[in-house]
Amino acid sequence: MNPLRRLSLYLWLLLRHLPPVSPGRLLMPGVFIGSWTTFRMSGVSEPVAFVWAGVLAQATHLWAVLPVAVWRQRQAFGSAKSSVRWAVAFYLGTMAFQIWWCEPWMSQRLVSIYCAGYAAMMALGVWGDSDVLDRTVPVSKNTDMPLVFRCHLLMLYAFVAILVLATNETLLVIDATLSSRVVTISLLPIALHYFFHFGLLLTYPPLDKHND
Known part of the structure; x- marks a missing residue:
């Protein structure tokens, strides 16, 4: 088979195995762009609308992921650690x-x-910090998940965070309009979902290679 056709077929098979975006992942960007639109239609200024829409989206995200985080902690450690409460308080x-500050750039x-x-925290986990590894990718005693796979997930998590940082800073540097920022930030989680899963399928070696 032609190498180009072989590559195209391989990529097509990978794309067919990508999981669809879950409703939970659409919740945060949906609240962000929906709140922004509602505030602007109500006559709220763009800076205030941007900040409040962002805060509402963050609160929605916290509400959506907190039960899952607590459940994972209980499955792995028997109970949710105090770090979860501190994280919620910080959030x-x-x-x-x-x-209070109410500035989009802030x-x-x-x-x-x-x-x-x-x-940086994900990097610490990859470099051997077991506490970070257990908190981010917790596993129960009955779960047979290779350590190399857990570290690989941390590397992908770190790379996704760097992409978000780069996109966010680019919007600030080019001084994009607030409406453009809202659209970009709302679409970003969907794009990163497919990027993450495509990268995972493309870069992680088959499990049987680690069992040899």
């Missing part, structure tokens, strides 16, 4: 700060800082 404090800069810290 709520950050949202309150955004409302909200975006906080996202960049979070992404940079998250990527």
Whole structure:
């Protein structure tokens, strides 16, 4: 078979195995762009509408992922660790700060800082920090998940965070209009979903190679 056709067939097979975007992943961007539209139609200024829409989207995301995070902690450790409560408190404090400051650039800069810290934390997990590894990719005693696969997930998580940071900072540097930022940020989670799963299928070696 022609190498180009072989590559095309391989990529097509990979694309067919990509999971669809779950409703939960569409919730945050949907709330963001929906809130922005509602605020603007109500006569709210663009900066205020951007900040409030972002905070509402973040609150929706927290509401959606918190039960899953607690469940994973309980499955892996028997109970949710205190770090979950501290993370929620920090998250709520950050949202309150955004409302108080009420500047779009500050909200975006906080996202960049979070992404940079998250990527650094994932790197620590890849370099052997078992605490980060267990918190991010927790496994129960009955789960047979190879360590190399868990580290590979951390690398992909870090790369996704870097992509979010780069996109966010680019929007700030080029001084994009707030409406353009809303559209870009709303579409970003969908694009990153497919990027992550495509990258996972493309880069992670088959499990049987680790069982030899």
